[in-house]
Amino acid sequence: MTQPAQTAEQLQARCCIAGGGPAGMMLGFLLARTGVEVIVLEKHKDFLRDFRGDTIHLSTLELMYELGLLEEFLRLPHQEVREVQVHFGAEKATIADFSHLPTHCKFIAFTPQWDFLNFISEHARPCASFRLRMEAEVTDLLFENERIVGVRATTPHGELEVSADLVIGADGRSSIVRERAELEVMDLGAPIDVLWFGLSKRLGDPRQAFGYVGAGQFMVLLDRGDHWQCGYVIRKGGLEQKRQRGLEELRADVSRCARFLHDRVAELKDWNAVKLLTVKVDRLRRWYRDGLLCIGDSAHAMSPVGGVGINLAIQDAVATANILGQTLREGRVGLNDLRAVQHRRERPAHLTQRAQIFIHEHFLERIFKTGEQMSSPLPARLLEGFPLLRRIPARMIGIGFRPEHLLPAKT
Secondary structure, three states, X not given: OOOOOOOOEEEEEEEEEEOOOHHHHHHHHHHHOOOOOEEEEEOOOOOOOOOOOOEEOHHHXXXXXXXXXXXXXXXXXXXXXXXXXXXXXXXXXXXXXXXXXXXXXXXXXXXXXXXXXXXXXXXXXXXXXEEEEEOOEEEEEEXXXXXXXXXXXXXXXXXXXXEEEEEEEOOOXXXXXXXXXXXXXXXXXXXXXXXXXXXXXXXXXXXXXOEEEEEOEEEEEEEOOOEEEEEEEEEOOXXXXXXXXXXHHHHHHXXXXXXXXXXXXXXXXXHHHOEEEOOOOEEEOOOEEOOEEEOHHHOEEOOOHHHOHHHHHHHHHHHHHHHHHHHHHHOOOOHHHHHHHHHHHHHHHHXXXXXXXXXXXXXXXXXXXXXXXXXXXXXXXXXXXXXHHHHHHHHHHHOOOXXXXXXXXXX
16 A cells, blocks of 8 residues: 655744854854744754864854853863964964953863854753754755745654745855855865874973974864864875875874874874865855855855854854844845845955965965975064064954954844
8 A cells, every 4th residue: 555645844933044053053042032933954963073163263252252151151171272373393483362352262262063062052942932953954945936935854754844034054065055046156266175183182292282384294283182183284185195105104294294293193093083174165156045045154165274164154143143133033034134144244254265365375385385394484483573463363363354243132
């Protein structure tokens, strides 16, 4: 006997957010606290997975202060970085000093992203207008003529359809939402990829570490409390060449780049311990269409240079909540409202991407081409010699080109 087709579960909200990352969760929380009925759909069953972006910048910490959550947030396990340093062999240059920035916190907090997302979701759940559905993967958009009116998702219990006045694409650099909406993507090019792996910390290690420049090499070390999170930069598509040379050669490369790690590179026992981050730098020509808006990496995929991608995504969420909150409550979001969000956030994203591409082309490419140990370049020597200058890169990294602040909540 033929079984009847399963009927999709039907839900409705003012706003449906595809993606429970930093942009999606923060926007969902900010909208819900002002009374907007919002549903966040996250494809994973929990937030505990291999994130690579764990940097909470000063502007995001300032947002936590404005929300009245900073003190509680800082009780989560975290490490604090108050300066950014780059090592050129035996030379060291401090290129950014956060101590003079006009924020309540004078540091970048390194917090596991699953802790950050759990923290936001725990504070969002008490809002009557907030719903979070885990294991709900958005696979398509719902259309009514040319207007987007919702999403279709798959769940362990079958298909789900959510009707909404506005769909937010916050599903990252490989966004299904922007693909289904046929929004034009401009690829700005990224000549690098990054190999991510962890190595243990030991007594006598540097108190803080960040960038290490070796002979034709560059890597970043992030203090994760009991271990170093290592980001070893390679040329785009260079993983296969690294594999052919063998894991022992990679261990030797890491030892030469950051010499104090030589006694623990054997912890890389196989290639399963090395994860590839395929770097993209792109942006949408237009972030929206009728019934839809993309934010965060869905609108502008960032390079890992500076670790600012999360910061940009969260700032997008704040601006979106500020601009669209009232119109969403009233159910009358139009193209002009969506255009206003892009107008507000487009320039900061573009300026950040330009800075990242400049560093790709004029710093990282120079390192790769030399093949020899590079001494500290003139800009780094100036920053080391004149501490006042360090405030400029500190502001670009820690705050960004246009920090957003919360408007007073209206209920």
